[in-house]
Amino acid sequence: MKAFDSTQLYFNRAADQIDLTESMRCLLLVPKREVQVQVAIERDDGEVATYIGYRVQHDDARGPMKGGLRFHPDVDMDEIRSLAALMTWKTAVVDLPYGGAKGGMAIDPKQFSRRELELLTRRFVDGIHDLVGPDVDIPAPDMGTNADVMAWFMNQYAKYHGFSPACVTGKPVELFGLPGREEATGRGVGILTYKLLGRIGRKPGDTRVAIQGFGNVGSHTAKFLGEAGYRLVAVSDASGGFYRADGLNVPALLRYALDHNGSLTGFAEADAISNAELLALDVDVLIPAALGGVITAQNAKAVRAGIIVEAANAPIYPDADDVLQERGAIILPDILANAGGVTASYFEWVQNRQHYRWDLNRVRQELDRVLTNSFESVWELAATRNISLRAAAYVLGIGRVRRATELAGVC
Ligand code: NAD
Numbered sequence: 001m002k003a004f005d006s007t008q009l010y011f012n013r014a015a016d017q018i019d020l021t022e023s024m025r026c027l028l029l030v031p032k033r034e035v036q037v038q039v040a041i042e043r044d045d046g047e048v049a050t051y052i053g054y055r056v057q058h059d060d061a062r063g064p065m066k067g068g069l070r071f072h073p074d075v076d077m078d079e080i081r082s083l084a085a086l087m088t089w090k091t092a093v094v095d096l097p098y099g100g101a102k103g104g105m106a107i108d109p110k111q112f113s114r115r116e117l118e119l120l121t122r123r124f125v126d127g128i129h130d131l132v133g134p135d136v137d138i139p140a141p142d143m144g145t146n147a148d149v150m151a152w153f154m155n156q157y158a159k160y161h162g163f164s165p166a167c168v169t170g171k172p173v174e175l176f177g178l179p180g181r182e183e184a185t186g187r188g189v190g191i192l193t194y195k196l197l198g199r200i201g202r203k204p205g206d207t208r209v210a211i212q213g214f215g216n217v218g219s220h221t222a223k224f225l226g227e228a229g230y231r232l233v234a235v236s237d238a239s240g241g242f243y244r245a246d247g248l249n250v251p252a253l254l255r256y257a258l259d260h261n262g263s264l265t266g267f268a269e270a271d272a273i274s275n276a277e278l279l280a281l282d283v284d285v286l287i288p289a290a291l292g293g294v295i296t297a298q299n300a301k302a303v304r305a306g307i308i309v310e311a312a313n314a315p316i317y318p319d320a321d322d323v324l325q326e327r328g329a330i331i332l333p334d335i336l337a338n339a340g341g342v343t344a345s346y347f348e349w350v351q352n353r354q355h356y357r358w359d360l361n362r363v364r365q366e367l368d369r370v371l372t373n374s375f376e377s378v379w380e381l382a383a384t385r386n387i388s389l390r391a392a393a394y395v396l397g398i399g400r401v402r403r404a405t406e407l408a409g410v411c
Contacts, residue, residue, distance in 0.1 A: 001317055001318070001319070002078050002082075003078050003079045003081075003082035003083075003292060003293065003314060004078050004079075004081045004082040004085070006082065006293075006314060006317055006318055007082040007085045007086060007314065008029060008085075009318045010318060010321075010390065010394055011025075011028075011029060011085070011089075011394060011398065012025065013318075013391060013394070014391050014394030014395045014398055015398060017385065017387065017391060017395050018395055018398065018399055018402075020398065020402065024402060024405070027405065027410065028059065028088075028398065028401060028402065028405070029085070031056050031057065031058045031059075031081060031084060031085070032057050032058060032059060032060060032065075033056070033057040033131070034054075034055075034056045034057075034077065034081065035054070035055050035056075035127075035128060035131060036052050036053065036054050036055075036077065037052070037053045037055075037124065037127030037128060038050060038051075038052065038053075038127065039051045039052065039053045039105060039120055039123045039124050039127060040123060041116060041119040041120055041123055042119070043116055044113050044115065044116060051105050051106065051107055051120065052105065052106065053103065053104075053105050053123075053124040053127055053128065054075065054076075054077055054080045054103055054104055054105070055080070055101065055102075055103035055128050055131065055132070055137070056077070056080045056081045056083075056084035056101060056102055056103070057084065057099075057101045057131070057137050058081075058084035058085050058087065058088045058099065058100040058101060058102075059085075059088040059099045059100055059401060060099035060136075061099060061401050061404040061405040061408060062091065062092060062096075062097060062098060062099055062400065062401060062404045063091075063096070063097035063098045063099055064098060064099065064134070064135050064136055064137060064138055065084075065087075065098065065099040065100055065101035065136065065137040065138070066087060066091055066096075066098040066099065066100065066101060066137070066138050066140070066342060066345065066346075067083065067084055067087040067100055067101035067102040067103070067137075067139065067140070067142075067342075068083075068087075068102060068103075068104075068139065068140045068141060068142025068143075068145070068341075069102075069103045069104055069124075069139045069140070069141065069142055069145045069149065069153075070083070070102070070103070070104035070105075070142040070143045070144055070145065071104060071105050071107050071108075071109045071117075071120075071143070071144030071145050071149075072104065072106070072107075072108070072143050072144045072291075073106055073107065073108045074106070074291070075104040075105060075106040075107075076106060079104075079292070080102045080103060080104055081102075082292075082314060083102035083142075083292075083313055083314070084100050084101050084102035085100060086100065086102075086313055086314065086334060086335055087099075087100030087101060087102055087342070088100030088397070088401060089335045089393070089394060089397035089398060089401070090334070090335040090336075090338075090339050090342060090397070091339075091342060092396070092397035092398070092400040092401050093335050093336050093339060093374055093378065093393050093396055093397040093400075094336070094339045094342070094343055094370055094371070094374045095370075095373075095374070095400070096342065096343065096346045097346075098138075098342070098346065101137045101139075102142075103124075103128070103139060104142070105120065105124065107120065107144075108144075109144045109145075114148075117148075117149065118148075118152050121149050121152040121153055121156070122152055122155075122156040125152075125153055125156035125157055126156070129156070129157055129160045129161065130160070132157070132167065133157075133161065133164070133167055134164060134166035134167050134349070134352075134353070138166065138167065138168060138169060138345070138349060139153060139168050139169075140168065140169045140170040140341070140342070140345045141170040141216070141341075143215070143290075143291075146170075146216070147170055147171055147172040147173075147177060147182065148172070150168045150169070150170045150171045150172075150177075151171055151172055151175050153167070153168045154167060154168050154171060154175070154176070165352040166349050166352035166353050169181065169344075169345035169346075169348040169349050169352075170182070170341075170345060170348070171348070176348075176352055177348065178344060178347055178348035178351065178357065178358070178363060179357075179358075179359060179360040179363060180344060180360045180363035180364055180367070181341075181344045181345065181347075181348055181363075182216065182220075183220045183223075183224075184220075184340045184341050184343065184344030184345075184363075184367060185216065185217045185220065185311070185338050185340050185341030185344075186216065186217045186218070186219065186220020186221040186222075186223065186224060186289075186311070186340075187220055187221075187224050187340055187364070187367065188337075188338065188339060188340015188341065188343065188344075188367060188371050189217065189220075189221040189224070189287065189289070189309060189311040189337055189338060189340065190220075190221050190223075190224025190225050190228065191224070191340070191367070191368055191371050191372070192309070192332060192336065192337055192340075192371055192375055193209075193221075193225065193285060193287070193307075193309050193332070194228060195371075195372060195375045196307065196309070196330070196332055196375070197285075197307070199379060200330070202284070204225075204228050204229035204230045205229050205230075205231070206231075206284075207230050207231060207284045207285060208230075208231050208233045208282075208283040208284050208285070209225055209230050209231065209232050209233065209283060209284065209285045209286075209287065210232075210233060210234035210235070210278055210279075210281050210283045210285070210286050210287065210305070211232065211234070211235045211236075211287045211289055211311075212235075212236050212241070212275060212278055212279065212286075212287070212288045212289060212290050212294065212312075213236065213237065213288065213289035213290030213291075213311070213312065214235050214236065214237045214253070214257055214262075214264055214289075215237070215262065215289075215290070217289045217311050217312070217338065217341075218235065218237075218287075218289035218290065218311065219253075219254060219257060221287060221289055221311055222235060222250050222253065222254070223250060223254060225250075226250030226251070227250075230285075231246075231247040232247060232248050232250055233245060233246075233247060233248065233281070233283060234248070234273065234278050234281055234283070235248065235253060235264065235278075236264070236273070236275050236278045236290075237262075237263060237264045237265075237290075238290070239263060239264065239265045240264075240265075240272060240273070240274055240275065241272070241273040241274060241275055241277065241278040242264060242267050242269075242270035242271065242272060242273065243270055243271045243272075243273045243277075243278070243281070244269070244270040244271065248269070248270055249269060252269060253267065275294075276299065279294065279295065279299060279302070279303055280299070280302040280303060280304060281304065281305070282304050283304070283305050284305060284306055284307060285305060285306075285307045285308075285309060286303065286305035286307070286308045286309075287308075287309045287311050288308070288310060288311060288312045288315035288316075289311035289312050290312055290315075291312060291315070292312060292313055292314035292315055293314065293315065293317060294312070294315050294316075295308075295315055295316040295317065295320045295324070296317050296319075296320050297317065297319040297320050297323065299320075300316075300319075300320035300323035300324055301323060303324065303329075305329065306328070306329060306330065307329065307330045307331075307332070308324065308329055308330070308331045308332070309331075309332045309337050310331065310332060310333055310334040310337045310338065311334075311337055311338050312334065312338070313334050313338065314334060315334070316331065321390065325388055330389065331388065331389060331390055332389055333389055333390035333393045333394075335393050335394070335397060336374060336375065336378055336389070336393045339371065339374065340367055340371060343367055343370050343371065344363060344367055347363060347366060347367075377396060378392045378393045378396060379392075381395060381396055
């Protein structure tokens with residue numbers, strides 16, 4: 001199944017719950033704008049190389065469109081379209097005044113020098129600068145991009161439109177960024193996992209957790225859960241996984257990744273396992289925090305965790321979701337689970353526009369408040385309608401976008 005088909009299926013299941021008309025389904029599903037631009041750079045060896053940059057602006061009924069920039073070899077228009085739609089429902093679930101967008105390039109950032117990555121970013125901005133901006137569409141980091149990429153984006157955008165730090169979020173703290181933005185997605189995953197486990201009466205010390213992916217989101221989730229006393233028994237990155245039944249030493253893992261350019265390859269204080277083995281471990285909580293589409297109809301029966309927290313975007317295909325729900329697994333869906341990042345991005349955007357900045361404590365308090373309120377709304381809706389947390393999150397998000405669309409008037 002393609003990525004957008006999968007998002008569409010989740011959408012339609014929730015739309016059935018609220019009797020959404022066919023015309024409104026069509027209006028909410030069809031992206032507002034899709035562009036692809038040529039991104040050509042001179043590589044360090046003097047060769048000219050050409051790539052494609054994608055940006056999909058899905059819906060702006062509730063405000064300027066918001067969504068990350070992904071640099072990963074698997075990027076294509078279908079994946080970006082699916083991720084852009086997810087952003088529309090996500091910003092609505094946490095009730096931020098935004099719509100949804102996403103962008104990216106099909107490149108492996110590890111194969112480029114820093115100079116080449118800067119050039120790629122600047123040429124991408126050259127291609128899309130007149131379609132984005134603080135009141136239109138605001139990019140942020142995603143897989144393969146970081147604060148440095150956002151700084152280059154802001155600087156290149158300023159060459160066309162003047163000083164405008166709110167054109168992008170996730171910038172370095174020293175350059176109009178926000179303390180706590182970098183940790184916010186992982187911290188949010190941690191906060192929401194804690195809320196969920198609290199609801200079902202589980203104690204941190206008795207809870208074994210496995211996390212797939214140890215980049216921005218996976219590592220900050222590990223840090224938060226480790227500090228909260230959970231037993232993190234397995235982690236992985238693209239090169240493979242590590243398992244220790246008594247619990248991994250999280251500070252040692254974080255230090256190792258920091259010293260090895262983000263990679264866990266060679267970490268010696270645990271047994272080596274594959275990514276497929278990690279997904280099938282006997283743990284209480286499984287947190288996919290890397291790629292989409294990792295739990296499929298083929299491997300869903302092997303997944304043993306009772307709770308799955310979707311830190312990654314779209315890690316579970318709908319047919320796999322059916323298998324997991326049937327055996328009673330509780331799934332915290334991506335459009336809520338990883339919404340901490342866009343929430344902190346919203347704080348950054350607001351403060352850029354006010355030329356004012358909160359300190360880290362204030363950012364963490366506000367993040368906790370927004371995510372807790374959203375979790376409670378989704379939990380209550382799921383209980384009232386007797387539906388899954390995923391269906392409830394979609395019902396809440398789609399309902400808010402529909403209401404804004406109707407209020408603004410379509411004709
Ligand atoms: P990242 O690039 O910082 O890290 C990605 C991690 O995944 C790395 O550890 C990498 O080695 C690992 N990985 C890549 N391919 C893998 C594979 N085949 N198997 C196992 N691990 C693999 O990316 P990130 O920003 O942490 O994003 C991770 C996920 O979270 C993505 O799905 C992204 O869309 C989602 N997300 C990120 C943010 C954010 O603020 N960064 C916000 C919301 C959602």
